[in-house]
Amino acid sequence: MTQLILEQALNGLQFGLMLFLLAAGLTLVFGIMDMINLAHGSLYMVGAYLAAAAVAASGSFVVGVLLAVAGTAVLGALLEMTVLRRLYTRDHLSQVLATFALILIANEAVRMVWGDQPALLNPPDALSGPVELGGFSYPAFRLLIIAVGTVVALLLYWVVACTRVGMWVRAGASNREMTEALGINVKRLFTLVFAAGAGLCALAGAMLGPLLAVQVGMGESILILAFVVIVIGGIGSIRGALVGSLLVGVVDTLGRALLPWLLRSFLPGEVAANLGPALAAILIYLLMAAVLFWRPAGLFPARG
Amino acid sequence: MRLAAVVSAVAATLAVSLPLGTSAHAADKVKVGFLSTLSGPGAGLGVDIRDGFQLGVKHLNGKLGNLPAEVLVADDQQKPDVAKQEAEKLLKREKVDFMTGIVFSNLMLAVGPQAFDAKTYYISANAGPSQYAGEQCNPFFFNVAWQNDNLHEAMGKYVQDKGFRNVVIVTPNYPGGKDAVSGFKRFYQGKSEEVYTKLGQLDYAAELAQIRATKPDALFFFLPGGMGINFVKQFVAAGLSRDIQLFAPGFSADEDVIKAVGAPMLGMFNSSHWAHDFNNPENKRFVADFEKEYGRLPSLYASQGYDAAMLIDAAVRDVKGKLDDKEVLRKALEAKRFKSVRGDFKFNNNHYPVQNYVLRVISKDVQGRVTNKTMSTTFSNHADAYANQCKMK
Numbered sequence: 161m162t163q164l165i166l167e168q169a170l171n172g173l174q175f176g177l178m179l180f181l182l183a184a185g186l187t188l189v190f191g192i193m194d195m196i197n198l199a200h201g202s203l204y205m206v207g208a209y210l211a212a213a214a215v216a217a218s219g220s221f222v223v224g225v226l227l228a229v230a231g232t233a234v235l236g237a238l239l240e241m242t243v244l245r246r247l248y249t250r251d252h253l254s255q256v257l258a259t260f261a262l263i264l265i266a267n268e269a270v271r272m273v274w275g276d277q278p279a280l281l282n283p284p285d286a287l288s289g290p291v292e293l294g295g296f297s298y299p300a301f302r303l304l305i306i307a308v309g310t311v312v313a314l315l316l317y318w319v320v321a322c323t324r325v326g327m328w329v330r331a332g333a334s335n336r337e338m339t340e341a342l343g344i345n346v347k348r349l350f351t352l353v354f355a356a357g358a359g360l361c362a363l364a365g366a367m368l369g370p371l372l373a374v375q376v377g378m379g380e381s382i383l384i385l386a387f388v389v390i391v392i393g394g395i396g397s398i399r400g401a402l403v404g405s406l407l408v409g410v411v412d413t414l415g416r417a418l419l420p421w422l423l424r425s426f427l428p429g430e431v432a433a434n435l436g437p438a439l440a441a442i443l444i445y446l447l448m449a450a451v452l453f454w455r456p457a458g459l460f461p462a463r464g
Numbered sequence: 465m466r467l468a469a470v471v472s473a474v475a476a477t478l479a480v481s482l483p484l485g486t487s488a489h490a491a492d493k494v495k496v497g498f499l500s501t502l503s504g505p506g507a508g509l510g511v512d513i514r515d516g517f518q519l520g521v522k523h524l525n526g527k528l529g530n531l532p533a534e535v536l537v538a539d540d541q542q543k544p545d546v547a548k549q550e551a552e553k554l555l556k557r558e559k560v561d562f563m564t565g566i567v568f569s570n571l572m573l574a575v576g577p578q579a580f581d582a583k584t585y586y587i588s589a590n591a592g593p594s595q596y597a598g599e600q601c602n603p604f605f606f607n608v609a610w611q612n613d614n615l616h617e618a619m620g621k622y623v624q625d626k627g628f629r630n631v632v633i634v635t636p637n638y639p640g641g642k643d644a645v646s647g648f649k650r651f652y653q654g655k656s657e658e659v660y661t662k663l664g665q666l667d668y669a670a671e672l673a674q675i676r677a678t679k680p681d682a683l684f685f686f687l688p689g690g691m692g693i694n695f696v697k698q699f700v701a702a703g704l705s706r707d708i709q710l711f712a713p714g715f716s717a718d719e720d721v722i723k724a725v726g727a728p729m730l731g732m733f734n735s736s737h738w739a740h741d742f743n744n745p746e747n748k749r750f751v752a753d754f755e756k757e758y759g760r761l762p763s764l765y766a767s768q769g770y771d772a773a774m775l776i777d778a779a780v781r782d783v784k785g786k787l788d789d790k791e792v793l794r795k796a797l798e799a800k801r802f803k804s805v806r807g808d809f810k811f812n813n814n815h816y817p818v819q820n821y822v823l824r825v826i827s828k829d830v831q832g833r834v835t836n837k838t839m840s841t842t843f844s845n846h847a848d849a850y851a852n853q854c855k856m857k
Binding site for chain 2: 161163164167168171174175271276277278280283288289290296297298299300301302371372373375376377413414416417420421434436437438441
């Protein structure tokens with residue numbers, strides 16, 4: 161039993177860390193630029209496709225992932241400078257409409273370039289098997305995801321908390337006008353933040369691609385979860401995004417694993433089999449509702 | 465407003481009375497609405513059915529029953545609302561003569577009533593929900609493949625006969641998944657634990673951990689398309705394949721999954737009503753031409769698409785192109801005057817096949833390809849369990 165919980169905790173951690181890569185970019189863009197970017201999931205998709213193409217072309221997983229991250233970051237910067245910059249002063253509804261259009265354009269563009277069928281992206285051979293982990297075996301590639309996620313999370317925390325750029329970012333998130341008044345080039349900062357967010361998206365896409373599937377529309381389902389994460393964590397807060405991601409990851413995984421089993425102990429089998437998965441699927445939304453009820457601004461609001 | 469109502473009432477009356485006036489003229493072409501899942505994780509299945517169907521039409525020189533064939537292809541994106549919209553277009557605007565192509569049973573149950581109301585024959589090349597086999601059986605529904613339970617029943621019998629008594633069943637939480645569990649357990653008598661996943665789920669970490677903790681001696685999974693590909697990959701990566709024997713219906717162990725997973729699937733037993741090594745002239749031609757045309761081996765889905773085209777062809781030929789007389793057309797469909805690539809089968813009273821089911825094993829063929837090999841016959845002339853609940857009008 162403890163082994164099961166330990167394995168599920170690892171699974172939750174792995175899922176949560178990948179969500180964090182997505183949520184970090186989203187929360188900064190939302191918090192600093194006050195901009196709802198629905199096309200964030202499209203950058204995740206494009207990153208995964210670029211990774212699949214680059215891995216196939218270079219033959220090396222590491223090189224492929226790095227190229228995809230760099231390529232998507234450049235794409236993100238271009239997108240910010242050409243389209244999104246014009247939307248900052250508009251209201252949220254216009255931003256939602258415009259970035260929703262970007263989703264549709266990105267999906268069709270990817271379909272035109274790579275076709276309808278999922279692209280092939282496999283983990284490196286050395287990591288495709290399991291490793292022994294104190295009594296049970298765990299997929300090596302999932303361990304790599306946990307390692308990469310942890311390193312990136314720490315790095316991001318250090319950048320935001322301890323560097324000058326990070327200070328600008330935090331200042332921008334808590335009061336944009338005041339930051340501008342202090343003479344910081346907010347325009348360039350925005351482009352930088354957006355490119356970094358796009359790069360993190362691509363990293364998540366490239367790491368999750370081999371586990372899930374690199375296909376058109378892969379960004380939309382995970383984008384919803386990323387929004388749940390930043391609402392729980394508090395918009396604009398990196399710390400909130402991390403805590404929110406891990407909460408959502410663990411709650412979702414443990415819920416899916418333990419709820420059906422729990423329900424079976426006091427409900428008839430047929431009912432439990434139907435109710436369990438359904439209830440597990442809405443668990444994270446219950447979590448979000450609960451957080452919003454007691455902490456309407458999220459767990460760690462950036463604007464105190 | 466009132467004028468508009470009168471006009472539309474007149475128009476509706478005319479539209480209804482018109483077919484009566486022009487009874488049973490031979491049509492000048494056959495229109496088939498091919499609505500299937502052609503994008504997303506389930507796309508591989510729909511693409512195979514489509515390619516099989518198109519190959520059938522090509523073998524018939526672009527004709528169905530000696531009439532020029534027009535196949536209108538539409539994508540349901542595996543979403544019930546999209547499927548209903550597309551079906552509405554095909555039925556109302558294009559006025560197709562036949563519908564076919566749907567992969568997933570939940571979409572079939574959503575679209576079925578539309579086709580039945582329009583009195584258009586639906587020839588299912590895959591989805592075989594228990595509902596349409598039993599009490600809700602409909603004269604306008606034919607299934608040329610199987611009833612959903614059948615392949616699972618065949619696997620249940622094999623797992624039972626092999627002496628496994630502690631089995632975990634993994635299936636998506638949708639009508640086809642429920643049919644899988646009841647089919648498997650109809651012939652498997654031992655202990656079983658069911659794990660239901662979300663339809664379209666791609667990450668099985670939580671379920672695999674649960675399976676590891678349950679310590680079964682065999683695992684039966686029904687996860688069509690991309691779901692199965694991911695499940696098998698993650699099952700192997702988690703190191704579970706060393707202790708647990710995998711079993712699946714043919715859906716989760718055919719060319720689409722084998723191509724993506726490869727060698728880890730060697731030695732896996734699965735059930736089917738068809739295999740590419742079936743030794744009859746129709747099948748040899750089908751398999752050889754499919755490989756030539758598309759550069760890959762056909763899956764059971766492709767064979768079903770091919771048979772759907774052959775059934776329509778035979779029926780249209782029988783009625784000499786008179787598609788308006790629905791009763792006569794129905795008799796012609798029921799008679800099934802064509803040779804299937806699976807060998808012989810006939811339609812039961814509920815318009816589902818009575819046929820043989822075989823056991824296949826994934827192994828290397830003479831060319832060194834990882835693919836299915838037919839082992840033995842599990843059921844002969846096997847019908848489904850719901851036919852006696854069907855009171856076909």
